[in-house]
Amino acid sequence: MLKKLWLVFTQAVTILLALLFTFATLRPEWLPQRLVRERPPASLPAPAPASRSEPGAANAPPPEASGAVTGRTAPILSYSEAARRATAAVVNIYTMKAARSPQDHPLFGDPLFRRYYGDQFGERPQTNSLGSGVIVSSDGYVLTNHHVVEGADEIEVLLADGSKARARVVGTDPETDLAVLRIDMADLPAIAFGNxxxxxxxxxxxxxxxxxxxxxxxxxxxxxxxxxxxxxxxxxxxxxxxxxxxxxxxxxxxxxxxxxxxxxxxxxxxxxxxxxxxxxxxxxxxxxxxxxxxxxxxGSVTRGYIGVEPQDVTPELAEAFRLPRKDGAIIAGVMRNGPADRAGVKVGDILVEVDGQSVTNTATMLNVIAQLRPGSTARFRFLRDGDAVELPIRIGKRPKPGAPRE
CATH class of the missing domain: 2.40.10.10 (Trypsin-like serine proteases)
Known part of the structure; x- marks a missing residue:
């Protein structure tokens, strides 16, 4: 008898729980409020930011003080403002260069040949290329790469607002691949330089x-x-x-x-x-x-120069030649009668310091020496046969790429 009552009781409870679950899911409004679990609405409108003219807005506590934000900054969802500022100062650059024509053939001067074929063989083909540039001043200076305008016969600049202008080359620096152009326009949107x-x-x-x-x-x-x-x-x-x-x-x-x-x-x-x-x-x-x-x-870039051929000191090189250190720039060659030669620099010297600036490789060495003013004297610290040697070198002017070095 008890077994039957227990079975009826468990079945009734199961049916009641099933009905309760069904109503809570499909018709929660039919249930008493105490049995309905409060749930946040699916979407809430974002609170409107307080304007500066609202009374009491200036006295409102910051989010950190109210506990709404604990050490986190709001995520940036758009960079449209940064893009707007930058795109106004970025230009498209179109260049045109006349290709080198082959040496004139004797038939090109023949009247009968020209009668049938005209001047089509005498025309020089042209090549076009494209690139970009950045307006860096409101009076028309544009910064771009040297390889974008190298050898160009004509350069046209297309601004973000759709206007076009012919550009001339103010100067280029092939060793950093930079060039400066000038367009005859005023009140241009110049970009701001960052750090x-x-x-x-x-x-x-x-x-x-x-x-x-x-x-x-x-x-x-x-x-x-x-x-x-x-x-x-x-x-x-x-x-x-x-x-x-x-x-x-x-x-x-x-x-x-x-x-x-x-x-x-x-x-x-x-x-x-x-x-x-x-x-x-x-x-x-x-x-x-x-x-x-x-x-x-x-119109050009002037850099310092001492007239040496450097090579990186690598751990393998240091071990093979039993060098005292595993970084620096080893002098593999010295230009005759150059600034380094006149100062007494020898092949095999390891340059470790220039005017107090440490030299760890050839790239550092080139950058440090390039920043020195031609005609000035700088102190170079070398390692020679394990001993430190300090030499004053009068800085020369770095020749342009491709120029003969005397």
């Missing part, structure tokens, strides 16, 4: 340019690395590496921070396909500005 030296790996950046000639394009990424050297791209290298998509046509365009300030000039990519693989390189804005200022002032 590239304060950039950190992981910072969000935007790349602005004209990839593949499709038109002005903005891509986003982060700074992947800083101070990239020895890539074989330029003589003087100190690249910012980014994974923001950079493609052919982006060269000379802007790499900007989240405030739209210039921190680099997009220059090169690592790619096996010709397109972006997430490895792009930009020249820091600090370097670009130094080069630009010299070109605007004098």
């Amino acid at each position: 590239a030296d304060a950039a950190r790996v992981g910072d969000v950046v935007l790349a602005v340019g004209n990839p593949f000639g499709v038109g002005q394009t903005v891509t986003m990424g982060i700074i992947s690395a800083l101070g990239r050297t020895q890539l074989g791209i330029n003589t003087f290298e100190n690249f910012i590496q980014t994974d923001a998509a950079v493609n052919p046509g982006n060269s000379g365009g802007a790499l900007v921070d989240t405030e739209g300030r210039l921190i680099g000039i997009n220059t090169a990519i690592y790619s096996r396909t010709g397109g972006s693989l997430g490895i792009g390189f930009a020249i820091p804005a600090s370097t670009a500005r130094q080069v630009m200022d010299q070109i605007v002032a004098t």
Whole structure:
């Protein structure tokens, strides 16, 4: 008897729980309020921000004080403002260069030949290329890459507002792959320079340019690395590496921070396909500005020079030749009658310091010496046969690429 009562009781409880669950899910309004679990609405409208004119808004406690935010900053959902500031100052650059024609054939001067074929064989074909640039002053100076305008016969600049202008080359610096152009327009939207030296790996950046000639394009990424050297791209290298998509046509365009300030000039990519693989390189804005200022002032860039052929000291080289240290720049050659030769520098010396600045490799050495003023004297510290040797060297002027070195 008890067994039957227990069975009836359990079945009744099961049916009641099933009905309660069904009503709570489908018709919660039929149940007493005590049995309905309060749930937040599916979506709530965001509270309107208090305007500055609202009474009491100035006295409202900050989010940290109210406990709404505990050490977290609000996420940035859009970089449209940074893109707007940057894109206004980024231009598309179109160049035209007459291709070299083959040597005239004797038939080209024959009247009968020209009667049938006309002058089509005498016309010189033209090649067109594209790139990007950045307006750096309101009076028409444009910063771009040297390889974008190298050998160009005509240069046309297309601004963000659709206007076009012919450009002339003020000067170029092949060793950093930078060039300065000038267009005859006034009141242009110039980009603001950021502090590239304060950039950190992981910072969000935007790349602005004209990839593949499709038109002005903005891509986003982060700074992947800083101070990239020895890539074989330029003589003087100190690249910012980014994974923001950079493609052919982006060269000379802007790499900007989240405030739209210039921190680099997009220059090169690592790619096996010709397109972006997430490895792009930009020249820091600090370097670009130094080069630009010299070109605007004098038309060229002047750098220091001592006339040596350096080689990196590697751990393997140090072990093989029993060198006293595993970094620095070993002097593999000395130019006859050059500044270093006159000062007494010898092959095999290891340069470790220039005017108090440590030298760890050839890239550092080139950058440090290039910043020295020609005609000045700097103190160079070498290691020679295990002993420290300090020599004063009068700095010479670095020859232009391809120029004969006396």
